[in-house]
Amino acid sequence: MAALPPLATVADLAAVLGRAFTPAQEAQAERLLQLASAAVRAATGQDITRATTTDTFTLRRADPVLHRCAGAVTLPQRPVVDIASVSIDGTVTQDWWQDGNELLLRSYAWDLALAAHRPPQVTVTYTHGFDPVPDDIVAVVLQAANRAIVNPSQVRAETVGGESLTYLVPNGGEALGVLLSEVEKRALRRYKRASGTVRLRSR
Template sequence: MPLPALATVADLAALLGRTFTPEQELQAQALLDQASNVVRAYIRQDITRATTTDTFTMRRSDPVLHRCAGAVTLPQRPIVDIESVAMNGTETHDWWQDGNDLLLRSVTWNQPPVSNRPPQVTVTYTHGWDPVPADIQAIVLQAANRVIVNPAGIRTETVGGVSVTYLIPSTGEYLGVLLSRTEQRVLDRYRRTAGTVNLRSR
């Protein structure tokens, strides 16, 4: 199921101070969907509040240093609630949360039916923001607005000695619904950089 846009058509209309026709509403929604996908791809997060079931390959941990036998890192943030944890298909309550890490106290690594394989941990958890952070929403609206204000991507046009400059970055690069460097810097605080082995979602 597609994730919802991170801002609404009503938000965009309010930003522009105008009322959209039905055709313009469709265009605005498409642009907001594209901008939301670009933002999600950059920060590697779903952002909106949701409940997900994922299966991960457990990694070993130092039982003395970390007081656990294995761990997995949950990729979606922030974590609101962990509803259930199962190891190799069997539910377990022998775990605790440390930030985005799920730590399991007792782990059997080499026992059928997963001989010679690390344990597989299935986690159902709720994550994301509700509402969407204001700075993320603002960037999505800005990206959509760039296309509505200047769909041709023209920076300067001269007609009859009159020069008109459009809202394009000083580099002259047409961004469309892509992100500027300034917008990326704002989003960096939300960006996930650590790798996580995610086998499947359901």
């Protein structure tokens, strides 16, 4: 899988800081933006940038009366922009519809011999993510990267020779890479992946 691009650019960072970077500073800023973007993606479970993915999921049963479908799959990457193709156990089907990030199969014979041994496997090719990246996500990435630039040791306070310094580290761990603050994590909550998704593989 190709590496995902940073969620903010060096030009974005330079603009909010109101400064120009030297070539060495540009390289540092680019790397920190990559790390901050990785932290945001880890916190949300989302790629965020627009992309097309093929994933295989386990179909879950649905109440045909309540949900008016035979089975469903929750597509983990949001928002779902387009679904290009759907196949069940290798057989292409058009018997589906989309409701947000839910893929609903109109009908399925659960008593098939294959389904008796394991749940049906649904392969979906779909386009997802944002273009452009939302400003609040860009802001979190820029804040985290800038924090690492101005305070690379992530020091807040500790007592050394009468002077107090403290290190901004996660609970029970050491500061590695770029960290997100609790405020930033809260700002990202609405982008977090929905629970209950069962993904088998992607390509």
